[in-house]
Amino acid sequence: MAKIIIIEDEASIRAALRDILEYEGYEVDEAENGLVGIEMLVTDYYDVALCNLNMPKMHGFDVLFHAHEAGVSTQIIVITAVGTVENAIESSRLGAFDFIVKPPDLSRLLKVTADAVERYKRAVANRLAGKKIYRIGEFVGESPSMQAIRACIEQASQQRAPVLISGPSGAGKGMVAQQIHYKIRNARRPLITVNCAAIPDELLESELFGHEKGAFPGAASRRIGKIEQAEGGTLFLDEIGRISPAVQEKLMHAIDQQTFTRIGSKKELKLNTRIISSTEKDLVSEVEAGNFRADLYDHLREIAIHLPPLSSHREDIPLLIDKFIQDICLDYNVPDKEIEPAALTYLTLLLWEANTRGLRTALERLIIMCEQVITLDEAKLYA
Template sequence: MPKILIIEDEAAIRRVLVKILSEESDTYEVSEAEDGLAGIDLIKKDDFDLVLCDIKMPKMDGVEVLEALKKLKPETPIVMISGHGDLDTAVNTMRLGAFDYISKPPDLNRLLNTVRIALDRKELVVENTRLKKKVSKNYEMIGESEGIVQIKDMIEKVAPTEARVLITGPNGTGKELVAHWLHQKSERSKGPMIEVNCAAIPGELIESELFGHVKGAFTSANKDRAGKFEAANGGTIFLDEVGDMSLSAQAKVLRALQENKVQRVGSDKDIKVDVRVVTATNKDLKKEIEEGNFREDLYHRLAVILIKVPPLNERRQDIPLLIDYFSQKIAEEHGTAKKGFSAKAIKLLQEYDWTGNIRELRNVVERLIILGGSEVSEQDVKLFASK
């Protein structure tokens, strides 16, 4: 049932509004407040689908209510109620974020039409927000083991913040999935998600890759080029295998985090950037610090939140779910019917030593689907999934 709050200091106007809304539909739940302060108190305690608010009121006027509402419940539409002398102010409130305004005395059809449209828009906003928060199926995190449940809970808490996150764990465990969940469930989800595999870029090129370069900065720099930090502006940059980054690049990353600025290689011009940094590594960075391979000050900047992804051998109960998920994905990719696995085949796969973790399991499942029978059997596993 849509909940509507009327904030109006004139009791007669409040009664008219309540009467119109009540007679129009018995599905509206209408609450009243006699001034702006009382209205904000109700908004803090409850979630309303629409607010109707007078402009001129004692204690707290309608413009102040609008500004407070946009901070407290930005998704809630507000319709301003304007007297004859408030028309210019009413128009101005729309620039400040009001959905619409209606004049006193309220016209029946105009009021009801505005209310219906505002409520429809609220539904769309809520649905769009839900869809934005929903993680893409390409980056689903499959599992119900304790370790995976803890990671999912941590993501729900951390993603909406700006906190930097360091993800650790062996190769093939799905650290990049955690990074994508953090981005897609964040307020930056509309912005870009830029991935950089620091281990795959030669040491002499990592600075150019991250920060860009100007023409002539080095032999092959035949034109200006933006770096990954600039590309990620307004979004998230994911530095995978950050432990493989050179000390020189680490110093520049530290500066970027401290000052929100980068300099292209060969330039002394600062470029402002607004990025959230998420990193991952399979190395023990504290050991790397002891050996002089990683800056301690950078580590403390990156590791505000630590998320450790467990190896597959520590979450064997998830293997049946993963097999089912990979079987469906592989069938879709190959354009074939999904192939099942016998209970004995699954049990045998649960007993394997998965040194390559999720990545290795996915490869084995694909091999078994291609080479195995109409249902993958225990014998198929013994023949085609030998370690």
């Protein structure tokens, strides 16, 4: 029996959809908002989700984004009263299976749902076709360094202490953060990511702490910051070594006092968020150069995990290739592809300066361009 979750803030709509789907023989669960919905998606297994867009606590687009980030295989159908072209395009970009406007046509709703169930089943079948099955996002490798990292992930997932993940670009720092967050037993709290390197210094403080209406020119309404959005869950500060001294000071104060304020407000809010940070920079050198606060560095690295470059654990590359082929073929809904031994050896010996991210990107090109078996010539051409 296929299992479906309805993520919808209006109880009457949830009840109506549930009656329709249960009559068709589906097992149905409900989530009254987007935050509960994503928590259920990452802690249980569903073939299909029917997800509204404009909901309290978490917008439907955020549900799509976080489901993808967590490696959820559930086929998500957006069902909304705001049937604009822009919403349809954005839903598709974020990985939605289909887009249905309220009130839905019953025959179309059931047809799209049945198609989504079949797609989910095919994707699972593809991954079960004679291969070792990996979970999307699983940290793969049997080298001593990878075994040590998995042990650190397990330890960190049992605690609430801040974690600092260091390592070169593309080594998988974001994946480690996800693993720590989602390995917490019965974790039903959000994981909010902030790419500190991608946000201008003058906007990052507002992005993190939020602001009140009128706090500065252009602040037309209140903004809830990422720290508040991660309430009770995890805030992942990617590339924290890039933040300005002013933001460092405010973040240090928040961690030290376990309180923070929105820009333009005097009301103190409780900091109830676990902080996981990552850095490509050598923060010890940054502290010595006066670019990063020593006290903040000490607070952030109560648990420290270092990821080595891929070239230092080359023996893991065949396992990574196997995993990435499975993941990418699932993403594209195609049968798993094979790889010639000579092509596997060739890829294992490449430098991979972009580390695991570069390896995955190369395999995505190969899967798109090659037939059922990836040959040595094709590996040389497209990798």
